[in-house]
Amino acid sequence: MTSEQRRAPSASTGSPLVSLKRVNKHFGDLHVLRDIDLEVARGEVVVVIGPSGSGKSTLCRAINRLETIDDGEITIDGKVLPAEGKALAKLRADVGMVFQSFNLFAHKSILENVTLGPVKVKGMKGSEAKELAMSLLKRVGVDNQAQKLPAQLSGGQQQRVAIARALAMQPKVMLFDEPTSALDPEMINEVLDAMVSLAKEGMTMIVVTHEMGFARRAADRVIFMADGQIVEQATPEEFFTNPQSERARDFLGKILSH
Amino acid sequence: MENYLSLFETYDVPAAFWVNIQLSFWAAIWALAIGTVLALFRISPIPSLQWFGAAYVNIFRNTPLTIILAFGFLGLFSVMQISLADELDVSLFRIAIVGLALYHAAFACEAIRSGVNTVPLGQAEAARAIGLSFLPAARLIILPQAFRGAIAPLGNVLIALIKNSTVAAAGSVATEASGLMKTMIEFRSDLVIPIFLTFALGFVILVIPIGLLTTWASRKLAVAR
Secondary structure: OHHHHOOOOOOOOOOOOEEEEEEEEEEOOEEEEEEEEEEEOOOOEEEEEOOOOOOHHHHHHHHOOOOOOOEEEEEEOOEEOOOOHHHHHHHHHOEEEEOOOOOOOOOOOHHHHHHHHHHHOOOOOHHHHHHHHHHHHHHOOOHHHOOOOHHHOOHHHHHHHHHHHHHOOOOOEEEEEOOOOOOOHHHHHHHHHHHHHHHHOOOEEEEEOOOHHHHHHHOOEEEEEEOOEEEEEEOHHHHHHOOOOHHHHHHHHHHHOO | OHHHHHHHHHOOHHHHHHHHHHHHHHHHHHHHHHHHHHHHHHHOOOHHHHHHHHHHHHHHHOOOHHHHHHHHHHHHHHHOOOOOOOOHHHHHHHHHHHHHHHHHHHHHHHHHHHHHOOOOHHHHHHHHHOOOOHHHHHHHHHHHHHHHHOHHHHHHHHHHHHHHHHHHHHHOOOOOHHHHHHHHHHHOHHHHHHHHHHHHHHHHHHHHHHHHHHHHHHHHOOOOO
């Protein structure tokens, strides 16, 4: 595993940006995360795939503690994820999150959605935040919608705004929790394009998705999860052409046969 | 008819209603403020605050208002000598406001909480994900949407409050409408029915615009999703 080789003792650029060690989580009797070990290097794009109920969304949400974990340790840039309070809020500001259902603030304009974090969390000046927001909205191609409310935009546009909102915090890593699963088919590509260009710019990304095309185009590594475990990980090329495990072959057979 | 009109020369009915309006106005502001804090407690991540919020609501919601206001007058004022102003009637008036506010705060809390339930969980998650802690997330994201979803139930609380302000008579605020009504009936028993109808109509006139206004506002301000 390449990230093992790059590992360094201090929190310098060589150490993993995101690290999970023996992470476990239960929902009642259901063991949703089983001894998850994962390291994501700076600039790496990791795609997590797997059948529904495999724990991939829970894994993604655990990284910024939207889901608590029962035991194990999650560190981001060398710092252990705090349990709660101001320290946790501070750390979350460094972790961008894009949700399946966009979750734009429904009572705020597109522009306000993007400026809110920089102004209220980072204390950025309003004018500066507005400039930053407009450049980010332009980057994802929705700058002409800045004054509208989220409900007035299409799903694809909303999701691109959500990406801009996360980027406005200048995060160290971006988490994507099935970002295209709630979109109409014709809107999926506009979101994936924004994600691919983000990956090309060197953003560290953890992406839970069913979009195999995106995995092939942008991922450095594919992680296959089933029943709460990481069953297999490999480069996209290796994984899609020569999956090692029976579960992965079965899964790929089901989704790629059409 | 002349008989009836003579009532208004002897008794200042509008002034009595004005007392109820004042009681309702101040009690509504305090009830909303206390109710908002209670709702924050109930949705907060801190178990002791959740417990306090739930306990408050259950105690005050399930206690008759007459008892709360009578306690304010007999317990706080007469026995414990707690006075909120130098003049007797001002002090009683303020104690009645406190009682009305404490009681209706429990209902305001539940109305706001029903508004919070109209805000999808994802809104709170997105707020936390950009680094807002509980209070800023509540203030900037959750409550503004919750209030807009709670206008109609809050309007119902206000309507109940206006009518319940007549219970202030139990707290010895004799100048308010139902107090005056009692006095009028006592001295003009020939006009019992017209007196009743006058006061009933007075409250209907006060309350109907509030119902219309909150229905209109809850449509107008609904958050588009």
